[in-house]
Amino acid sequence: MKAKVGVYVCECGPNISEKVDIDKILETLPGLEEYREIELVVKRFGLLCSGDGKTFLEDEINNNGLTHLVLGACSPRDHDKTFIGVCKKTSLNPFLYKIINIREHCAWIISDKDKATEKAITYIRAGINRVLFQSALLEKKLDINPDVLIIGGGIAGMEAALSLAARDRTVYLVEKDDHLGGKAVLLGGLLPRQGGGPAKIREKIESVLGNDMIKVYLESELEGVIGFLGNFEVIVGSPGDEEKKDLKVGAIIVATGSGLADPAILEGLDYSKTDEVITSMDAERMFSKEGKISLKSGGDPKSVALIHCVGREEKGYCSRICCNYMIKIAGYLKDQSADMKVTEFHRGLCLPDKADQGFQKEAEGRGVEFKRVRELTITGTNVRYEGMDGKSEGLKFDMVILAPALEPSEGTEGMADLLGVPLSESGYYQEIHQTTNPVATSIEGVFVVGAAHSPKGITDSMLFAQASAGKILSQLIPGGKITPEIKVSEILEAYCTGCGNCLDVCVYGAIYYDEGRGISVVNEAVCRGCGNCFGSCPSGALRTKHFTNTQLYEEMREAIR
Amino acid sequence: MQEKMENQELDQFKPKIVGFLCNWCTYAAADLAGSSKMEIDPALTVIRVMCSSRVDHNLVLTTFFSGADGVLIAGCHPGDCHYGAGNYYARRRYALLKKVMESLGLESERLKLSWISAAEGNRYAEVVNSFSEKIRQLGPNPINKMSGL
Ligand SMILES: Cc1cc2nc3c(=O)[nH]c(=O)nc-3n(C[C@H](O)[C@H](O)[C@H](O)COP(=O)(O)OP(=O)(O)OC[C@H]3O[C@@H](n4cnc5c(N)ncnc54)[C@H](O)[C@@H]3O)c2cc1C
Ligand code: SF4
Ligand code: SF4
Ligand code: FES
Numbered sequence: 147m148k149a150k151v152g153v154y155v156c157e158c159g160p161n162i163s164e165k166v167d168i169d170k171i172l173e174t175l176p177g178l179e180e181y182r183e184i185e186l187v188v189k190r191f192g193l194l195c196s197g198d199g200k201t202f203l204e205d206e207i208n209n210n211g212l213t214h215l216v217l218g219a220c221s222p223r224d225h226d227k228t229f230i231g232v233c234k235k236t237s238l239n240p241f242l243y244k245i246i247n248i249r250e251h252c253a254w255i256i257s258d259k260d261k262a263t264e265k266a267i268t269y270i271r272a273g274i275n276r277v278l279f280q281s282a283l284l285e286k287k288l289d290i291n292p293d294v295l296i297i298g299g300g301i302a303g304m305e306a307a308l309s310l311a312a313r314d315r316t317v318y319l320v321e322k323d324d325h326l327g328g329k330a331v332l333l334g335g336l337l338p339r340q341g342g343g344p345a346k347i348r349e350k351i352e353s354v355l356g357n358d359m360i361k362v363y364l365e366s367e368l369e370g371v372i373g374f375l376g377n378f379e380v381i382v383g384s385p386g387d388e389e390k391k392d393l394k395v396g397a398i399i400v401a402t403g404s405g406l407a408d409p410a411i412l413e414g415l416d417y418s419k420t421d422e423v424i425t426s427m428d429a430e431r432m433f434s435k436e437g438k439i440s441l442k443s444g445g446d447p448k449s450v451a452l453i454h455c456v457g458r459e460e461k462g463y464c465s466r467i468c469c470n471y472m473i474k475i476a477g478y479l480k481d482q483s484a485d486m487k488v489t490e491f492h493r494g495l496c497l498p499d500k501a502d503q504g505f506q507k508e509a510e511g512r513g514v515e516f517k518r519v520r521e522l523t524i525t526g527t528n529v530r531y532e533g534m535d536g537k538s539e540g541l542k543f544d545m546v547i548l549a550p551a552l553e554p555s556e557g558t559e560g561m562a563d564l565l566g567v568p569l570s571e572s573g574y575y576q577e578i579h580q581t582t583n584p585v586a587t588s589i590e591g592v593f594v595v596g597a598a599h600s601p602k603g604i605t606d607s608m609l610f611a612q613a614s615a616g617k618i619l620s621q622l623i624p625g626g627k628i629t630p631e632i633k634v635s636e637i638l639e640a641y642c643t644g645c646g647n648c649l650d651v652c653v654y655g656a657i658y659y660d661e662g663r664g665i666s667v668v669n670e671a672v673c674r675g676c677g678n679c680f681g682s683c684p685s686g687a688l689r690t691k692h693f694t695n696t697q698l699y700e701e702m703r704e705a706i707r
Numbered sequence: 708m709q710e711k712m713e714n715q716e717l718d719q720f721k722p723k724i725v726g727f728l729c730n731w732c733t734y735a736a737a738d739l740a741g742s743s744k745m746e747i748d749p750a751l752t753v754i755r756v757m758c759s760s761r762v763d764h765n766l767v768l769t770t771f772f773s774g775a776d777g778v779l780i781a782g783c784h785p786g787d788c789h790y791g792a793g794n795y796y797a798r799r800r801y802a803l804l805k806k807v808m809e810s811l812g813l814e815s816e817r818l819k820l821s822w823i824s825a826a827e828g829n830r831y832a833e834v835v836n837s838f839s840e841k842i843r844q845l846g847p848n849p850i851n852k853m854s855g856l
Binding site (some may be wrong): 699706 | 723725734735737738740741742744745746747748750753754755756757758760761763764765766769770773775786789790791793796800812832841
């Protein structure tokens with residue numbers, strides 16, 4: 147059967163009709179019929195994207211029994227969806243249609259009308275040639291699963307869980323520790339502006355545990371994940387426990403928090419060697435348990451040095467929360483004994499909240515000393531520093547408390563690998579875009595919140611958690627359907643040698659090696675159709691649907707005829 | 708006589724250039740150049756691909772063997788690829804392609820790789836116009852003559 151291709155050139159009002167000679171195009175194209183052994187229907191129309199235009203096209207497809215449709219019109223970025231919609235109302239598969247951009251790429255950029263017309267003919271011929279080699283692809287519609295997996299039961303994970311459960315979503319909250327609450331529940335106190343202190347965190351834990359919509363898995367971890375937005379299948383397991391849980395969810399929130407850099411690796415700091423040098427987290431835990439901070443050797447310290455920015459240079463970023471909590475820790479010490487000598491060694495204070503400057507002034511008022519330094523070394527509990535005036539001085543303290551930089555929590559790399567989410571240079575998860583979509587990742591349906599996203603205090607961690615819940619509630623509507631990408635890559639078994647080249651280039655980890663068959667296989671649910679793997683295959687085994695070699699070659703050949 | 712012929716041929720030389728543009732950045736830049744009504748050399752015909760990384764060696768070489776005088780591959784700036792890292796692969800393949808072209812007796816300047824973001828309509832026009840000019844200076848693809856195409 148001969149292909150019957152409908153070619154319709156849109157006038158786009160004066161936009162196209164005044165700049166290219168549409169009649170000339172219509173006269174020239176039939177020349178293709180013999181050479182391609184096809185039948186053409188060639189017409190012009192005022193505005194194809196208008197209501198009338200859409201009805202016109204629908205009638206043309208039906209009445210002429212078109213096998214392919216080519217439109218000489220505007221950018222696919224403007225109206226591809228419109229015309230795909232038209233095709234869907236007919237029996238013509240939308241993948242057998244192509245829009246040719248003769249407006250932006252001819253009419254508007256070539257002022258000589260003859261030249262613009264000639265160019266438009268070239269584009270349309272190339273388009274006809276491509277469309278003849280396109281294949282019908284069938285869209286799949288899948289039910290959306292509105293449930294959510296949250297990894298990490300710190301403040302961020304709990305907040306996201308509560309927000310989602312409030313809208314009747316089933317939430318699976320997976321926590322690797324034996325308790326919820328993350329770091330926040332271990333702290334001795336919160337900032338005064340955060341009112342309420344650790345009791346507030348414990349209240350949150352109780353609400354999570356008492357919520358029927360939230361299923362908490364303690365001492366558990368994510369072990370496998372496949373799928374995409376709306377349809378993830380995940381495996382959750384506990385180390386040492388054979389039995390695994392298979393869960394189906396529509397979205398995944400990563401809330402695994404931050405860790406603290408190990409100060410032992412930093413030069414000039416005697417953290418591991420001296421008992422009286424501890425980290426901020428040690429101090430918080432001690433204060434939380436005992437209500438005071440004591441020397442390891444027993445008794446209260448009379449003088450304490452608080453060292454900010456430990457490892458900031460090495461990490462290459464500011465951890466944002468340390469200046470604040472170090473002032474808070476100074477407060478614990480002053481509460482303990484008003485005449486204790488408390489000195490904060492900092493490198494320029496980071497006090498980002500509206501209440502923070504006042505908080506710092508108040509500490510100064512209570513006799514906490516702030517010293518801005520350029521250089522600093524610690525030997526035992528002796529602090530040697532160079533001030534901003536260039537003068538060096540050494541001071542002896544009973545105790546030193548360090549604020550190590552925050553860093554991606556342990557296991558972040560493995561988790562990123564499992565999820566296919568890229569990491570940024572800092573080692574934290576890479577968000578899709580800081581200004582347009584800061585909680586989403588490049589894997590649709592996977593979100594990153596709280597301190598796992600970047601160093602954050604509790605308030606910001608909660609904000610991110612709430613934002614992710616909002617995104618999920620608006621994207622995954624119960625009863626909704628989702629259409630996965632169908633222009634994906636596939637591997638032809640007969641040609642694949644199993645060399646594995648393609649596995650290495652796919653950023654999404656969409657290709658896996660099938661040991662049994664000795665070939666590589668594309669997981670269509672994960673593939674995004676970029677076509678990168680295609681160029682890596684030495685055997686011609688790869689095919690990127692709708693962007694196949696034949697399709698591009700045929701388009702290209704006509705383009706330079 | 709011979710020389711005159713060649714000059715005439717050169718005057719009439721209408722270069723044929725294929726531009727493989729990534730859907731997310733450079734194709735959008737080409738649209739922007741269009742809607743800003745910039746004058747752009749008609750020598751280049753755009754072929755849309757999803758990512759610059761789809762443009763493999765075979766596609767480029769086949770384009771030259773089919774008679775194209777120049778090939779432009781253009782995509783998102785480093786770090787901005789819609790698929791994370793596709794353009795880094797494109798860059799690697801491009802470097803290798805240049806070497807292959809020279810060994811085939813094709814001037815490697817006939818192949819160009821550019822990063823043009825969706826907002827850079829201006830830059831798109833500049834790149835296409837200067838590349839078209841360059842190809843005009845280089846003259847027809849020598850393969851056309853060799854194979855008598
Ligand atoms: C010394 C110190 C003092 C601080 N003081 C304050 C303060 O006063 N005010 C303030 O706002 N902020 C303070 N912070 C910051 C605060 O702790 C964080 O903002 C908060 O803990 C971030 O919450 P989160 O849920 O994102 O991460 P986290 O609290 O770190 O929780 C992450 C959770 O994920 C779990 N997890 C990690 N990996 C996995 C995995 N692979 N699988 C399953 N579970 C996993 C962890 O066990 C943990 O329970 C302080 C931080 C420190 C270090
Ligand atoms: S097309 Fe892209 S996303 Fe799909 S398998 Fe190939 S490299 Fe991976
Ligand atoms: S690169 Fe080609 S031959 Fe090698 S594993 Fe992938 S599909 Fe198979
Ligand atoms: S999407 Fe533009 S270069 Fe990859």
